[in-house]
Amino acid sequence: MNDPSACREILRGVGTPFETAHARGISRQNLQSQLACMLVGGSIVANAIMEDYTTLARREEETIWLRAQEEAMMKTTQAAEAANAALVKEKTAAEAAVKEAETRSVTALKEAEAHAAKELVDANADRTKLNKVVEELQEARDGLATSLVKVTDDHAWMRQHGIRHIVEAILNAPENATAVTDMNECARQAGFKAAYEKCLNDVNPFFSSKFTNERSGFHGVDTEAAYDVAVDAYNNLSIPTLDRIDRCLEAEDYVDRLHMLFNPTKEGKGTSGSNVE
Template identity: 75%
Template sequence: MGCFFVLTSAELNTRKSILGEVTSRATEAETRARQAEEKGDGLATSLAQVTNDHAWMCQHGIRHIVEAILDAPENATGVTDMNVRACQSGFKDGYNKCLNNVNPFFSSRFTDERSGFHGVDTEDAFGAAVDAYNNLSIPALYRIEAWLEVEDYVDRLRMLFNSAKEGEGTSDANVE
């Protein structure tokens, strides 16, 4: 035969109270678990975005930034000027060394009066070209640098460089 327990009203209230507390704790634990899961999903999404941004910067962004520097008209002009000044300085130096080597064998003295660089200080001109290049200002870099300071810099760089055709250089004209 079955056993029946008879609960008094006080015992019933105690058990209801315990059941209510357990239910409340279970609900609270479920809420914390759901919040932790949502936070974990958010972190996973953030990690995926950061990983994607990192990969894009490594594969495309850095190359585009370097191309913006190399293709900038200011850079091309600075490099050309340095090359011209270096050649002129080297030519004058070589011409003078040749004169120094030849003059001991001839009774008449040869001078650099016929040289196109007679009286020109090519070393100072080369030094000035190097200084100008070292102080070069490329406007595209200021825009890129400003964008690197904002939170969504990768998205902005993507928009900037995706507007330029892939495989073409990114000149200052392309960097708006």
Template identity: 45%
Template sequence: MEAHGAKALEKADANRNHLNKVVEGLKVEVQNWVTIIEEVTARAAEAEARGREAAEARDSLISSLDQLKADRDRMRDHGIEHRAREAGFKAGYNECLNHVNPFYQSKFTDERSGFHGVDTEARYVAAINAYNSLSISAIDDIDKCLEAEDYMDHLRLLYADPEEEGETAGGAKGDAGTSGTKGD
């Protein structure tokens, strides 16, 4: 009976050793999974941060683009204002002549005017048309990039830093980076 008890004890001890090995293996596997989850969580946090930065950069670019467009419109209005003033001055001068001439026997003309023989209205219209057809390539390029689904990659390619030529369009030095796609 002692032999049978010793054999059962030996078998139980072998089972306990086997279970300890299985538990240790499972602990290692769980630790590996914990490490993987921590790495994925850290990468996700980095991607979220890059996503926020990309959104902030996009918003900043849109704001800058809007300001450039407003400045362009203000320049147009100011530049065209000069031609409008010329046209108004000539029209006012001619109107004045029309009012004064009936009171004098000699007729006054616009020969002494700086605008004699000048079609100020046509110059004014030409200035408006020229400015309205004016294209500022940087604004057009930024507009095109912001319309694209992966606008950040387009902007990076458009305004690539010569020092970063070895890097990918998606991020820094082989990193997948943030595509900056429109999904917001």
């Protein structure tokens, strides 16, 4: 520290020109003391500055580390946000798919319910039709049973009474009785005349004189022609009762009509056979 050049170098960088000039006027002892104090203070300041630099460097390292951590965290955050966005997108897509599936399920369920309801309606309609058919068949069977009973009774009445009534009505008709009487009379006269002439033919060969039919009541009468006329009249005979019977027989309920025709006082009581004469 006794080298003046070294002191000048030290003082040149320590104080201002004013302070340097002032220091030159101070005694060596005081100057050394002040210089020592200044060096100690400068050393302290330098140490403080170095410590500050060290602290600053450490803080810069910490800042760099924090920035790296922040960048890493930001990248992690961005990745998390991207993952979250993808997850949200997937969740939205999944929810949309679930909603679509639910909609399809609801639609399918409604369609199935509508189809089932239609099938139920059709089944009920078919069952109603079937019940109606069964009822109609039951009614038809009952009707057939009733018809069978009536047909059986009608046939029994026809066998026991109807045919007899028809025959008696024809035979007892005045027109028929008159025509039969006329035809029988003509037949009797024609037979009598034929027998009389046959008798003459058989007797005349035994007598010289011939017998004739002049004394006969049929002399000059064409009994054969009269008989033919009577037969034609009988064959063309019109009997009102027979016409009424024919009209009855042409109807579907001919037995009822015949029963009413032959039993007018018991009309409306049926033809089971218990109301016949």
